[in-house]
Amino acid sequence: MKKVKWLSPLIAFSVLLSGCVNSANPQTPAASSGTSATAETTGESAVKPNLTVAYSEGGTTLDPAEANDLTSDTLVLATYDQLVTYGIKNVDGADIANTEDIQPMLAESWEVSADNTVYTFKLKSGVKFQSGNPVDAEAVAYSFDRVGKSSSGSFLYGMAAIKSVTAKDESTVEVVLNNPNHMFLQIIAMYTFSIVDQKAVEGQNADYLKTNAAGSGPFKLEKWDPASEAVFTANETYWQGAPKLGKVTLKFTKEASNRVLLLSKGDVDMSIEIPPKDVNSLQGNNELNIQSNASNRILFFAMNNKVKPFDNVKVRQAVSYAIPYDELLSGVMYGQAKQMKSSVASNTPGFTDAGYVYEYNLDKAKALLKEAGYENGFTFDFTLGSGFDDWEDDAVLIQAELAKIGVTMNINKLARAQFLEKQKENNLTSYISKWTSFVNDPGYHLGFLLYGKGSSNYINYQNAEVDKLWEQANNETDQQKRSELYKKAQEIINTEAPWAYLYEYNRIVGMNKNISGYAFYPDEVIRFYPLSKQE
Incomplete structure (x- = not known):
C-alpha cells in the first residue's frame, strides 16, 4: 500500500x-547583446x-x-x-x-x-x-x-x-x-x-x-x-x-578587491565572496544591500589520524585547546563567522555540541601533551593551499600559539590545484580545509567527511561506533530517533577531535538595493x- x-x-x-x-x-534564438532585452510572449514590447x-x-x-x-x-x-x-x-x-x-x-x-x-x-x-x-x-x-x-x-x-x-x-x-x-x-x-x-x-x-x-x-x-x-x-x-x-x-x-570595487562603483549589480574586512564599509553605502547569512560552510584544522603524533587523541585535543578562537573570529573574519563547536554546522537539523569542551587554554594543552608523551613538544608539517587569505592568516596565528607549547608547525605552501590533488591521497599530515554541505543533514555531512568509507574522509578518521550510528541513522525513518543517533555520533567525534574546529562562515553577497x-x-x-x- x-x-x-x-x-x-x-x-x-x-x-x-x-x-x-x-x-x-537553434530552436531558441538568444536575445541580442546590449543593455536590455525584449519580451515577446505577450506580443507586446516590454524592455x-x-x-x-x-x-x-x-x-x-x-x-x-x-x-x-x-x-x-x-x-x-x-x-x-x-x-x-x-x-x-x-x-x-x-x-x-x-x-x-x-x-x-x-x-x-x-x-x-x-x-x-x-x-x-x-x-x-x-x-x-x-x-x-x-x-x-x-x-x-x-x-x-x-x-x-x-x-x-x-x-x-x-x-x-x-x-x-x-x-x-x-x-x-x-x-x-x-x-x-x-x-x-x-x-x-x-x-x-x-x-x-x-x-x-x-x-x-x-x-x-x-x-x-x-x-x-x-x-x-x-x-x-x-x-x-x-x-x-x-x-x-x-x-x-x-x-x-x-x-x-x-x-x-x-581578485576580491576588484569585485568589491566593481560593486562599489555600480559597474556590477551583484558580487559574491565579499571579503569579511570589506563588509562594514560596503554596508555604509546607501545604494547597496549586503546579505550576510549563516551558512553550512565550515573551516577546520585537519590532522591525519593515522600519522604520528596525530594518531594520539590527546595530541589532537591539545591542539584544539591551543587554537586562538576569538582572535580568528575577530582579527581574521571581522565578525563574519561564528565558532564551530561540532563536526556539523550549527544550523543543521540534529546539531549538538555535546562533547565539545575546547576553549583557548594553553595550560590544558600542555597537560594533554604531557599525558600523550610529548612533554617536550614535537614538529610536524602543515600544508597550506593557496587561494584563501583567511586560511593563511589562521595558519600563522595557530603556528604562533603552538610554538608556545613547544610544538613546531612547518608551513608548506601549495597552489590550490596541487593541494587538492595531495589532499585526495589521504597522506597529508595536517592542513586547513573548508566544506559546504549542500544537503542540510548530518547524514550527508558525516557521510562524506567522517564516515569510515566517506569519499572525502582524507584524514583517515575511523571509529566503528560512529560508522554504526551513521548507518543506523540512514536507515531510520523516524526523525526523532534518527536525530538522536546523529547526536551520539557527533558527541563521539567532538570528544575524539579528529579536526580542530575553527569556524562557520557567513555567506556574504553584495547587491544593489x-x-x-x-x-x-x-x-x-x-x-x-x-x-x-x-x-
Whole structure:
C-alpha cells in the first residue's frame, strides 16, 4: 500500500534549482547583446533589465553530473530544472531555502511505498526542453543513470541509495532504493540531478555536455568563456513564466578587491565572496544591500589520524585547546563567522555540541601533551593551499600559539590545484580545509567527511561506533530517533577531535538595493529566477 507524499499541483512561482544551456540551441534564438532585452510572449514590447554579477572563478564544466565548483554549479542551476526543489522561509527578514520543505518542480506529485523504498513520480504535463523536446520519463531515467555513471556525482547516487530508475510511461518515473533513505528527496533536489534532454544529447560526442547544455530552465546560455564571462538570456517560453530579467552576465573577476570595487562603483549589480574586512564599509553605502547569512560552510584544522603524533587523541585535543578562537573570529573574519563547536554546522537539523569542551587554554594543552608523551613538544608539517587569505592568516596565528607549547608547525605552501590533488591521497599530515554541505543533514555531512568509507574522509578518521550510528541513522525513518543517533555520533567525534574546529562562515553577497528576489541556499548558488531588478 502506498502513502501519498505530494499530490498538490506545482505552484507556478516556486523557487527554482535551475541550470544551463548553450548557444547551440537553434530552436531558441538568444536575445541580442546590449543593455536590455525584449519580451515577446505577450506580443507586446516590454524592455527587461539586465543583471551583471561578479564571480571569482570561470567554472570548469556545464555538465550537471560533473559540476563540483560554485561557478559550474551556477551555470547548471541557471537553466536546468530538477524533479523537486526547496521551499523558502523568512528568517529575521532574510529569505532562505527551507531544506525540510520539499516542493514539486518538474515532478507534479509523487507517492512513496509503505516501506519507503519506492518513489513514483508523476511529471508535470506539457513541459518542454529548450530544444522543443518534451520533458518525459525517459529523460529523467537517462539523467539519473548519467549521475550513477559519472565521476563526480556517482557518490551522491550511492548516498541516495538508488537501485534503479524506470520510465513506467511517458509521465511516470519509478525510483527504487536499496533501503529507506530520508535524504533521497533532498539529494535529488541538487543540481547534480538536473534533468537532461536525452534526445538532444544522443548522437553527440561523449563530452558534449561539458561545453554544451540541454535543459528546460528559465535561462539559455549565450556565451561561456571561463577566462572572462558567461552570458545568459531569458527563456521567454519558460514553463513557469518568463524570467523578469532579459540577460544575466557573470563577470569572472579573480581578485576580491576588484569585485568589491566593481560593486562599489555600480559597474556590477551583484558580487559574491565579499571579503569579511570589506563588509562594514560596503554596508555604509546607501545604494547597496549586503546579505550576510549563516551558512553550512565550515573551516577546520585537519590532522591525519593515522600519522604520528596525530594518531594520539590527546595530541589532537591539545591542539584544539591551543587554537586562538576569538582572535580568528575577530582579527581574521571581522565578525563574519561564528565558532564551530561540532563536526556539523550549527544550523543543521540534529546539531549538538555535546562533547565539545575546547576553549583557548594553553595550560590544558600542555597537560594533554604531557599525558600523550610529548612533554617536550614535537614538529610536524602543515600544508597550506593557496587561494584563501583567511586560511593563511589562521595558519600563522595557530603556528604562533603552538610554538608556545613547544610544538613546531612547518608551513608548506601549495597552489590550490596541487593541494587538492595531495589532499585526495589521504597522506597529508595536517592542513586547513573548508566544506559546504549542500544537503542540510548530518547524514550527508558525516557521510562524506567522517564516515569510515566517506569519499572525502582524507584524514583517515575511523571509529566503528560512529560508522554504526551513521548507518543506523540512514536507515531510520523516524526523525526523532534518527536525530538522536546523529547526536551520539557527533558527541563521539567532538570528544575524539579528529579536526580542530575553527569556524562557520557567513555567506556574504553584495547587491544593489534595486535587486529583489534573492534567497540563500545551502549550496550557496544564486538562483537568477525569480530575481528582478527595478530600473
